[in-house]
Amino acid sequence: MPRSEKGIMMNPLEFQMEMSKKMFSEWEKNMGEYFDKTLRDQGFLKLVSQSLSQSMDFQAEIQKQMGTVLKAFSIPTEESLQGLYKSVNNLERRMLDLEEKIENLEETLAQKSEKARGKSE
Amino acid sequence: MNQQELSSELWKQPKRFHNAWKLMMGEIQPELAKTPFEEIATWGKARLLKYSPKDKAKDSPILMIPSIINKYYVLDLRPGQSYVEYLVNQGQTVYLLDWGTPGPQDRYLTLEDHVLRFIGAAVRTACKDSGKAKVHLMGYCVGGTFAILYAALRPQKVASLIALTAPVNFHDEGLLSCWASSGHLDIQKLADQMGSIPADFLQSSFTMLMPMASPQKYRTLAEKLWDEDFLDKFLSLETWLNDNISFPGATYVEYIKQLYENNELIKGTFSIGKEVVNLASITMPVITVTASQDHIVPPASAALLHETVASKDKQLLALKGGHIGITVGSRAKEGLYAHTAQWLEKHPCPDQRKVS
Incomplete structure (x- = not known):
C-alpha cells in the first residue's frame, strides 16, 4: 500500500488524488515564477510596447483616412467631436469652479456677519 | 479518506452538478449593491450617493x-x-x-477635475447635507490616492482621512511599478489614440499581475461548487471584477507619467493645477490601511503615507489579506469595518456655522 509523507497508509485512489494535487500545485508554482520572470523582462516589455505602439499608428492612419472621406460628405469627423468634448469639459470646469467660489463667499459672509453680531451684542 | 469523508464527498457530487447546471443556465444571479441610497447630486458622469441609517444619524458622516x-x-x-x-x-x-462610466467625451478630464472639482464638490455637498463643517474621507486604491491629494490641498474640509491600500510610493517591487517605470510604452500615444483607456486593456493588465490566480480560482470553484453560500460570494465578486470601466485618457497620462514613472508625490514635486501637493500639510487624524498580500499596491507603497503625514493622531493598520480581500473578505467585518466604526465614533465632525 502507498504511504503518505507522514507514513500513514493510503488507499490507491486517495494516493492518486494526493499526487495529482501535488503535481498541480507544483505546476502552478513553476508557471507563476515563469510568468513573473517573463513579465519583468525588459526585452519582452519592449517588444509588447513596440507592437502596441505600431497598432496605435495603424489605427491613427485609418482614422485619418476616414476623416478625409467624412469631410468630403460634410459629416462631422472625430476631430469635430473632440472639439465639442473639450468645450463641454471646459464649461463643466468653469461651472464647478464658480460653484466653489460662490460657496466660499457664502461661508466668508456668514463668518463676517457672525463676528459683527458678536460685537454688537 | 474514511467512510464518513467518502459519504460526505458522495453527497456533495450531485449538488456540484446541479449548481454547475444552474450556473451555466444563468439561473444564479448575485444580489449586488443592495443597501438603499439616495442620489443627492451629479456632476458629469459622477454622482453622489447618500446612505442614511434608519435611526438618528451619528455625528461622523x-x-x-x-x-x-x-x-x-x-x-x-x-x-x-x-x-x-x-x-x-x-x-x-x-x-x-x-x-x-466614462465615455469618449470624458477623455480630457484631468487629475485636477477628479481631485479638486469632483471630490471637492462631493465634500462640499456632503458637508452641506449633513450640516457639518468637515467630513471624514475614505479612499480606496486609486481613489485613496485621490483622497490623499485632496486632503493635502484642502485640509480644512477633512475631519479625518482613511487611506485604504492607497499607493503613495510608486517605485516599489510590484509588477505595475516595473511596467510603468520601464519607459518603453508611450503612454501619451496610447491616450491620444484610444481616448479613454479601455476597460479591457486595464483588466488584462490586472490579470497579468497574477496570471496563475485564474486556474487557482476555478479549482476552488470546482471544489466548493456544492456550497451555495460560497457560490453566491464567488459570483458577486466575479461580477464586480469583470465589471471594469475605462480610465479617462488625460488622467491616465498624468497618473502614470507623474506618479508611476517619476514618483513625484514622494519627491514633493507633484502638482495639481498650480498647487504643489505637500503630504506634510496633512495634519488631520489619519489611518493608513495596508494589506499583507496586496499584489496591486504592495504594503510598503501604501504604508509610506503613515511616515510622511504631519498628523499627531495617526494609525497604521496592517491587515491580513489581499487588496480586495480586506474590503470584502470573510475577516473584513472584524478587521476593517469594525476598526472604521470605532474610529468614526471617536472622531465626531464639527457642526457647520449657520448662515443667517
Missing part, C-alpha cells in the same frame, strides 16, 4: 471615494458583505462618490 478603475459597489458588494451597510447599521451616514 463619511465620504467614500472608490477606485476609478472599477465600479463603486465593491464597497457595498452584497448584503452581509458590505462596508457601507456595516457603517450604516452602526448609525453613520455614508456618502459615496460613484465615478460613473
Whole structure:
C-alpha cells in the first residue's frame, strides 16, 4: 500500500488524488515564477510596447483616412467631436469652479456677519 | 479518506452538478449593491450617493471615494458583505462618490477635475447635507490616492482621512511599478489614440499581475461548487471584477507619467493645477490601511503615507489579506469595518456655522 509523507497508509485512489494535487500545485508554482520572470523582462516589455505602439499608428492612419472621406460628405469627423468634448469639459470646469467660489463667499459672509453680531451684542 | 469523508464527498457530487447546471443556465444571479441610497447630486458622469441609517444619524458622516478603475459597489458588494451597510447599521451616514462610466467625451478630464472639482464638490455637498463643517474621507486604491491629494490641498474640509491600500510610493517591487517605470510604452500615444483607456486593456493588465490566480480560482470553484453560500460570494465578486470601466485618457497620462514613472508625490514635486501637493500639510487624524498580500499596491507603497503625514493622531493598520480581500473578505467585518466604526465614533465632525 502507498504511504503518505507522514507514513500513514493510503488507499490507491486517495494516493492518486494526493499526487495529482501535488503535481498541480507544483505546476502552478513553476508557471507563476515563469510568468513573473517573463513579465519583468525588459526585452519582452519592449517588444509588447513596440507592437502596441505600431497598432496605435495603424489605427491613427485609418482614422485619418476616414476623416478625409467624412469631410468630403460634410459629416462631422472625430476631430469635430473632440472639439465639442473639450468645450463641454471646459464649461463643466468653469461651472464647478464658480460653484466653489460662490460657496466660499457664502461661508466668508456668514463668518463676517457672525463676528459683527458678536460685537454688537 | 474514511467512510464518513467518502459519504460526505458522495453527497456533495450531485449538488456540484446541479449548481454547475444552474450556473451555466444563468439561473444564479448575485444580489449586488443592495443597501438603499439616495442620489443627492451629479456632476458629469459622477454622482453622489447618500446612505442614511434608519435611526438618528451619528455625528461622523463619511465620504467614500472608490477606485476609478472599477465600479463603486465593491464597497457595498452584497448584503452581509458590505462596508457601507456595516457603517450604516452602526448609525453613520455614508456618502459615496460613484465615478460613473466614462465615455469618449470624458477623455480630457484631468487629475485636477477628479481631485479638486469632483471630490471637492462631493465634500462640499456632503458637508452641506449633513450640516457639518468637515467630513471624514475614505479612499480606496486609486481613489485613496485621490483622497490623499485632496486632503493635502484642502485640509480644512477633512475631519479625518482613511487611506485604504492607497499607493503613495510608486517605485516599489510590484509588477505595475516595473511596467510603468520601464519607459518603453508611450503612454501619451496610447491616450491620444484610444481616448479613454479601455476597460479591457486595464483588466488584462490586472490579470497579468497574477496570471496563475485564474486556474487557482476555478479549482476552488470546482471544489466548493456544492456550497451555495460560497457560490453566491464567488459570483458577486466575479461580477464586480469583470465589471471594469475605462480610465479617462488625460488622467491616465498624468497618473502614470507623474506618479508611476517619476514618483513625484514622494519627491514633493507633484502638482495639481498650480498647487504643489505637500503630504506634510496633512495634519488631520489619519489611518493608513495596508494589506499583507496586496499584489496591486504592495504594503510598503501604501504604508509610506503613515511616515510622511504631519498628523499627531495617526494609525497604521496592517491587515491580513489581499487588496480586495480586506474590503470584502470573510475577516473584513472584524478587521476593517469594525476598526472604521470605532474610529468614526471617536472622531465626531464639527457642526457647520449657520448662515443667517
